[in-house]
Structures are given as structure tokens and as C-alpha cells.
Amino acid sequence: MTIIKGYKRPDGTVGIRNHVLLMPTVICSNQVVNRIEQQVSGTVAIPHQHGCSQVGKDKERTHQVLVGMGKNPNVGAVLIISLGCEVMNAEQIRDEIKETGKPVIWLDIQDEGGTIKTIQKGIEAAKELVTQVQNAHRVDIDLSELNVGVKCGGSDATSGLCSNPSLGKASDLIVAENGTIVMGETTEIIGAEHILAEKAVSAKVLTKLYDCIRNFEAEIDRMGVDMRGGNPSPGNIEGGLSTIEEKSLGCISKAGTSPLQGVIEYAEPINGNGFYFMDSPGNDIECVSGMAAAGVHLVCFTTGVGTPTGNPIIPVIKITGNERTAKRMEDNIDIDTSAVLQGKETLEQAGKRIFDEIVSVASGSLTKAEILGHQEFSINRIGISL
Structure with missing residues (x-):
């Protein structure tokens, strides 16, 4: 415990x-x-x-x-x-x-x-x-009380190969202690939704997951646009991700191997433990804001090319598998897992380091995004302005 x-x-x-x-x-x-x-x-x-x-x-x-x-x-x-x-x-x-x-x-x-x-x-x-x-004081809390969001942004080839699966190992450790993992980004499970659906604990959960994809694709068709160029983004493509399917296969590994307990709407409160999926945009700020509004305590955010994203009320831990990014954006990166790609560390070892950082941050240690004052916040909008 x-x-x-x-x-x-x-x-x-x-x-x-x-x-x-x-x-x-x-x-x-x-x-x-x-x-x-x-x-x-x-x-x-x-x-x-x-x-x-x-x-x-x-x-x-x-x-x-x-x-x-x-x-x-x-x-x-x-x-x-x-x-x-x-x-x-x-x-x-x-x-x-x-x-x-x-x-x-x-x-x-x-x-x-x-x-x-x-x-x-x-x-x-x-x-x-x-x-x-100020009268409140920290007390001992069981890890099972913790809700952790898992998110990726500014992804490159190292994300799916290293930082995302490393985070997946940490996710499994959290769920093993009856904690909760929330993964978002509906746009970034397209092409890999069938793999995620295999983890669904019931037909109802499976159906709701597929409904998220169908609704998003219907909206894209209604607008008469092609999501390519927006997702994968130019930075994703430059980093070696050629298709949304390729990106999605790496994206879903952040949640580890646990069963999918439920699918929740954007900003919907999480009422349970284990692994949940939130129907939310891939946009970094909107997704993290939706997680915060749902009651997530902190977010683990993997990145390949680097991003400074934070949030006003929840800590955001930055993780990369790109050694160059870890050095170039040292101000922003909390954990470098590139040793996995170099054969100097296993995914399990990197996942344990991430888990230990989650425990430390949950107990009061500041993330670099907090230290730098990153407080990005944005509400996902559905309709037109009147």
C-alpha cells in the first residue's frame, strides 16, 4: 500500500x-x-x-x-x-x-x-x-484516492516507442493499487479504437467507445474537412508520425493493460476506480482542462518534440523519450525516459520512475510547469456564438 x-x-x-x-x-x-x-x-x-x-x-x-x-x-x-x-x-x-x-x-x-x-x-x-x-494540513492518504490523467502532446516517433509505453507501466502500477487512470483524446484513438475496445468490461462500455468515434467522424464529414494536417499535426509529421493510425497506436499505450471500466463525457466526474476513457479533443489545453474539471488530481503528459503546458489547479508532469528534447527543453521536462531506447533501462524501470514521481508530486513536490507558472486553461466549445 x-x-x-x-x-x-x-x-x-x-x-x-x-x-x-x-x-x-x-x-x-x-x-x-x-x-x-x-x-x-x-x-x-x-x-x-x-x-x-x-x-x-x-x-x-x-x-x-x-x-x-x-x-x-x-x-x-x-x-x-x-x-x-x-x-x-x-x-x-x-x-x-x-x-x-x-x-x-x-x-x-x-x-x-x-x-x-x-x-x-x-x-x-x-x-x-x-x-x-492555510489552516488545512497534509495528512496520510491511500494512493487508491488518486485520479491521474494520461495525456500526450507534441508527439514524435519516440512517444509511441518509449515515453507512452513507459507511462503505461506506471498506469498499471496505479491501477494495481486501486487508483484511477483517465485517458482522453478521442481524435487520437482513431485507427486503434478496436484495440482499446477489446479492454472494455461490458458491451455497454464498448458501444459507448465506438459512439465517440462515430460522432467525431460524423462531425468531420459535416464540416467537409480532412483532419490530416491538424492531426497528425505538422510537428507530429516532422517527428516521424505519418498517419493518425500510427499516432493512435502509440497514444493508447499510455493507459497500460488494465480493463476499460467506463467511457465518460468531457468534464464528467469520475465515479469509480481503474481505467476510464474521456471523450475529449486532442487539443492539449482543452483536454487537460476537461480532466481537471472531472476531478483528476494530476496529469502525466508525454511529449516528443516538447511542450510547456500546465494547468491552474492540477500539476502536470512532463515526460519525454527524446533525449534531444530532454536536453533542449530541460526547463520543461520532468522525466527523461530515453535510456529505454538506448538499451540502458527497461520499460518497467522507466515506469517505476514515473510512478515514484507521481507519488512525490502528489505529496507536494512541484512540477516544472508549476515552478514556471504555466496555468493554461481552455474550455472545449460545441456550438456557434450567437
């Missing part, structure tokens, strides 16, 4: 970070939120471009992501800043997050009398929340 150091939340969930989250309900609130973050240490902001001119499922998705970010157990408290006339219902967002038992404060720019007054009041509210969360 592996023990990590985390924070127990009032609703019984466990966090590995203790952030005060500054949440704009709409793009119009971004500047206020950004100014508060600049003035109050211990806060993180999630500026975004949505929250208005949305209807139907598109509006529901933005609402779900914002609520999910607030509910993520890595967040100790939330300050919501609304404008007052957007389609997002700030009061409902506040009430749903408060169900977790964590402190939530809501300010409205129009009600407060404008930008300057809201910033001033928001600074005081944020300081109050930071003081409250």
Missing part, C-alpha cells in the same frame, strides 16, 4: 494541492480576476473566453467545466466574479460548488459598481479565503 500526503475536504474527497480559485463566469470578468490574482498570493485564476452567447449543450458544457473546476479537490476555496448579464448563472455555480463544503464567495461587477470597486472588494475576499485554506 502506497501512502501520499494530501488534504481531506469536508465532503470526504482528497486534494493534493490547496488552491484558492478565482473564477470568472464570463470573459467580461477576466480582467477583474487577473488583477485580483496579481495582488493576492496563493490564488490561481482561470480566465476564459466563454460564458455568454451560448445556448443548449454548449452553455451546459461551460457551466459543467466551471463547476467542476471549483469542485476539484485540489481547490480549497473559490471566489466567483460575474458580470451580471451573462448566460452563466453565477448563483447556481456558487451553490453547486458549495455542496462540497468548501468556502465560496460570489461578487458581481454590475452590483458592486464597476471594475475598480469589484477588484478592491475581491482582493479582500481573496485574502480572507487564503487565510481560511
